[in-house]
Amino acid sequence: MASVEMKNIVKKYGDGFPAVNDVSLDIADGEFMILVGPSGCGKSTLLRMVVGLEDITSGDMIIGGTRVNDKAPRERNLSMVFQNYALYPHLSVFENIAFPLRLAKTPEAEVQEKVRAAADVLELHEHLDRKPANLSGGQRQRVAMGRAIVRDADAFLFDEPLSNLDAKLRGQMRTEIARLQRRLGITTIYVTHDQTEAMTLGDRVCVLRRGVIQQVASPRELYEQPVNLFVAGFIGSPPMNFLPAKLRNGTLATPFGDITLDPKRGADIGDRDLVLVGIRPEAFDDASLVDEAKKPYGSTFRARVDVTEWLGDSQFAYIPYEAPEEVVEQLKELSRELDSEALRTQAVVSIDSTSRIRAGREAEFWLDARKVHVFDPATGENLTRDSDAGAELTRLAEEQRAEEIDEARASGLTVEG
Numbered sequence: 001m002a003s004v005e006m007k008n009i010v011k012k013y014g015d016g017f018p019a020v021n022d023v024s025l026d027i028a029d030g031e032f033m034i035l036v037g038p039s040g041c042g043k044s045t046l047l048r049m050v051v052g053l054e055d056i057t058s059g060d061m062i063i064g065g066t067r068v069n070d071k072a073p074r075e076r077n078l079s080m081v082f083q084n085y086a087l088y089p090h091l092s093v094f095e096n097i098a099f100p101l102r103l104a105k106t107p108e109a110e111v112q113e114k115v116r117a118a119a120d121v122l123e124l125h126e127h128l129d130r131k132p133a134n135l136s137g138g139q140r141q142r143v144a145m146g147r148a149i150v151r152d153a154d155a156f157l158f159d160e161p162l163s164n165l166d167a168k169l170r171g172q173m174r175t176e177i178a179r180l181q182r183r184l185g186i187t188t189i190y191v192t193h194d195q196t197e198a199m200t201l202g203d204r205v206c207v208l209r210r211g212v213i214q215q216v217a218s219p220r221e222l223y224e225q226p227v228n229l230f231v232a233g234f235i236g237s238p239p240m241n242f243l244p245a246k247l248r249n250g251t252l253a254t255p256f257g258d259i260t261l262d263p264k265r266g267a268d269i270g271d272r273d274l275v276l277v278g279i280r281p282e283a284f285d286d287a288s289l290v291d292e293a294k295k296p297y298g299s300t301f302r303a304r305v306d307v308t309e310w311l312g313d314s315q316f317a318y319i320p321y322e323a324p325e326e327v328v329e330q331l332k333e334l335s336r337e338l339d340s341e342a343l344r345t346q347a348v349v350s351i352d353s354t355s356r357i358r359a360g361r362e363a364e365f366w367l368d369a370r371k372v373h374v375f376d377p378a379t380g381e382n383l384t385r386d387s388d389a390g391a392e393l394t395r396l397a398e399e400q401r402a403e404e405i406d407e408a409r410a411s412g413l414t415v416e417g
């Protein structure tokens, strides 16, 4: 197993377009790193440069302490699992897993031992004599992973491995991959544009935009302390709401009334004629259902509800608001880039499922002032970000992760070469 270090990696294709632009990223031994971002942001290109399927224009790719820029893919000892995990239909599961060992002319006894060890971890031992066509999608995925495991690769690389499965199987496989990676403790880089996968699988998530890293952090840090408008809008579903506001003496004048910032937050922002206030749907609630003790931490406002969506365990209300033309344009631009349609001039708010708030009527809402972010509309920078609090979230995640790996290794479940 190995760490992966990328130093100032640049990839320019023939037409000079920088698909990956000065990416520096350190992935620790045993870490699960996610590369996420909208279509065309350079995720696959970056992964293919790690494996060696794509030349690196400039920068250093270092795997396990060795610079591999000039090494051929098979000298890098990595296992890549693609979207279509091509299994050989005429070979049994055993032989499919054994394939790389056969290629390397590994002695029979060792083949037997390695394939059986991998099958144990993957819970495939009952299926070793069967053919891939008779397996479920999830089992086939495990066979593909088995093939990767027996090679004793230094790292696993996945490029959207679940994107052609149906929603249910995708959920199952997500859990499976997370469990396996924990057990094996193998350094993993996983590309996806599905943010549920990004948030649930990764120890850390690297958000890319047009070939440039925006933020690398634990899922929780990305969610609670995004560095900019792009990350804030990309992570979270339904997405964060962005309201135009004027800032005077620490009070934001928004279409939903005044919000007073905690003096500790954004004290140094100063007065501004236009900022974008980011508020996640769950920072709102039906004012009549909010605890009196909690109310002083936020503000209440009245608004007309356009639509409500009752989902059993939760409920969303859509509240349209007025915004100046420049803000409307900017939100449109951002939604185009994020491949989303949700950033319209209407707020999506999450209210208690028992709320009696109805579409077409006015209602009173409460919003938690502690949870708002203030963004510079020109640069996108999050002006209220607390980097210490963010770093702490990522540190906690790393600590928890290290414990889990130790436990898995102590229980002897890892397959190591």
Ligand SMILES: Nc1ncnc2c1ncn2[C@@H]1O[C@H](COP(=O)(O)OP(=O)(O)OP(=O)(O)O)[C@@H](O)[C@H]1O
Pocket: 013, 014, 015, 019, 037, 038, 039, 040, 041, 042, 043, 044, 045, 046, 193
């Ligand atoms: N062979 C190529 N020649 C020229 N440009 C390319 C080539 N492959 C990719 N690109 C460009 O590089 C950029 C990054 O592409 P890449 O495939 O890495 O994106 P991605 O993040 O994996 O997107 P997706 O989510 O759609 O798979 C895109 O703008 C794409 O047009």
Ligand SMILES: [Mg+2]
Pocket: 043, 044, 045
């Ligand atoms: Mg891709």
